[in-house]
Amino acid sequence: MASPRSLRGPARPRTATLRDVLSELAEGNLRIDSDRMGTPPWPQHRRRMVVDSVLRGWPIGPVYVITTGRIPRVIDGAQRLTALLDFVKGAFAVDGLLSPVDPVLRELDGAHYAQLSTGMRQAVDDYPIVVIELDGIPPEHLRPIFVRLNGVDWLTPEQRLFIEAGGLGEQVRDLVNQAADRGLEPGRIGFSNVGLAYDEVVIRLxxxxxxxxxxxxxDEFEKRAKTGEPVVDEVKRRAAGSLASLLRLPSVDGAGIRFSKATLLSWLLLLVQADQRFGPASAHHIGRLLEWFERQRRRISAGLKLSDPPPVISEYPALPYPELLNLFNEYAAIDALGATQILHRDVVLWLFLLACGGLPSESVSPGPRLFRLYAALADGADPDTAVTEVVSEGWGAW
Structure with a gap:
């Protein structure tokens, strides 16, 4: 039977005023950790409901803070605190018509924080927040704790697997956070981390x-996630390098450059392979290719013609570029994260990289096979058949 000491655990609750908690955030003495569950941002209605609960004096639930590291981090309750901080800053007004209707709150409908009476603002400022500080918990245990705490039934088995991926999951989370600092965000790349989409791409990478x-x-990412064993530092470094290289590319900010999970993964795989085979200079060629490729494949998908010729060198004029873009789109559309689809897209990207002059050595793999593929396509071979043959010969090892 567990001793009383083992039952106490690492949680230390304290009560603070809302003013004090928001001041800690504003002064940088407390920071909000990025979302651990891949949940979408709260809609405005839900943000107003939190403010409404505070105005009524209703409970809004505790905030969980982890105290390891230099600055304590809010790891559960971030959306509540963000909503309240935005309200105090004047970003949105009271909704006085929420049910059950309260005559006092009805009079406040449309009022911003600064427009509340002195007594009402004081009540908001003095609202008690229960802060539960956690210490001594291994980082890989944090997300499983909050899966249980929040009862997130909306998670698919696969998404739950990402959350419960132990040390590997924390490495993934660290990489996602690093990438977010460099610009991995929906307005820039085209999709958000709802459903842990970024986590899935990084685990696969x-x-x-x-x-x-x-x-x-x-073939391996699910098994790796289940073991939860972290990868060695070199593997993490290479994956981090491919993410950083992609997000540094000026072309990522271009109009019409938007990724899905499948296409983002394909570009990251190309970057990590090219870096290992040819060094970091290969990112320059990939950037030039990406800028043209992503715009034009979207035109092909919409049934339009190419608006610009491909940035290929003179030795490779004969590739059926529209057909190859269409092939890439097909393998990015259905079962896009299956092995066959990933391999086919990888061959197409490497073939384009060859044509853009991105292979400094003809003898280094996959150069020889790409030259044979180019020759077959130049002779009129069907692109899908020719690429499938390359895949069937054992494509993809580096």
Whole structure:
């Protein structure tokens, strides 16, 4: 039977005023950790409901803070605090018509924080927040704790797997946070981390980088997530490098450059392979290719013609570029994260990289096979058949 000491655990509750908690956030003595569950941002209606609860004196639930590290971090309750901080700053007004209707709150409908009476503002400022500080908890245990705490039944088994991926999951979270600091955000790349989409891409990238096999992004990532064992530092460094290289590309900010999980993964796999085979200078060629490729494949998908010629060097004029873009789109549309689809997209990107002059050595793999593929396509081979043949010959190891 567990001793009383083992039952106490690392949680230390304290009560603070809303003013004090918001001041800590504003002064940088407390920071909000990025979302651990991949939940979408709260709609304005829900943000107003939190303010309404505070105005009524109703409970809004505790805030959980982890105290390891230099600055304590809010790891649960971030959306509540963000809503309240925005309200105090004047970002939105009271909704006095929420039910159950309260005659006092009805009179406040449309009022901002600064327009409240002195007594009402004081009541908001003095609202008690229960802060539960956690200390001594291994980082890999945090997300499983909050899965249980919040009862997130909306998670799919796969998403729950990402959250419960132990040390590997914390490495993924660290990489996602680093990438977010460099610009991995929906307005820039085209999709958000709702449903832990970024986490899934990064776990797949790590699985492939560790195995040095493109297909491992489909075949091995679930097994790796289940073991929860972290990858070695070199694998994490290479994955981080590919994320950083992509987000540094000026072309990512161009109009019409938007990714899905599948296409983002394909570009990251290309970057991590090219870096290992040819060094960091390969990112320049990939950036030039990406700027043209992503715009034009979207035109092809919409049934339009190419608006610009591909940025290929003179030695490679004969590729059926529209057909290859269409092929890439097809393999990015259905079962887009399956091994076959990932491998086919990888071959197409490498073929375009060859044509853009991005292979400094003809003898280094995958150069020889790409030259044979180019020759077959230049002779009129069907693109899908020719690419499928390359895949069937064991494409993807590096």
């Amino acid at each position: 790590l699985a492939a980088t560790e195995a040095r096999q493109v297909s491992a992004a489909a």
